[in-house]
Amino acid sequence: MPRTGRTPSIVPYGADQTIYLVIDRCRGGRGRDAREAELERTDLETIIADLIAGQFVEPIRVVAFNTLEHWSEDISRPIALELQARCDIDGIAVPEHILDFVARHTHSACASRWLAPVATIA
Secondary structure: OOOOOOOOOOOOOOOOOEEEEEEEEOOOOOOEEEEEEEEOOOOHHHHHHHHOOOOOOOOOEEEEEEEOOOOOEEEEHHHHHHHHHHHHHHHOOOOOOHHHHHHOOOOOHHHHHHHHOOOOOO
C-alpha cells in the first residue's frame, strides 16, 4: 500500500470534545516534545492529576483545542493557578517537577500580590 506522507489524526472524525495537550520539554537533548494524553482520558481533571503526579518531565504549556468547533487556546495560566490552589488547599509545596511551570505562568499574579505596598502602623 503506498504511503501518503500524512500523519493520521489523533482526533476521531466528528469528535466534539475538547482535547488537552501538554507541551513537555524532555531532557536528553531532543528539545521540545508534545505528548498527548490518551483520547479516553483527555478531561481537564486527568491533565491536572497527571501534572501533579509527575507524568510530565518539564511541562511548558497546556493547550486546549476542539477541532469540530475550530478553536484552540493556551490554558497554561488557569492550569498553573489551579495547581497552586490545590497545593495550597492541601497544605503542601508545589512539587519540584511543576514548580517552574507554576512560577512562569502565575508570575504576574504573584508579583502584584507580593509587591503591593505594606501599610505602616502609626
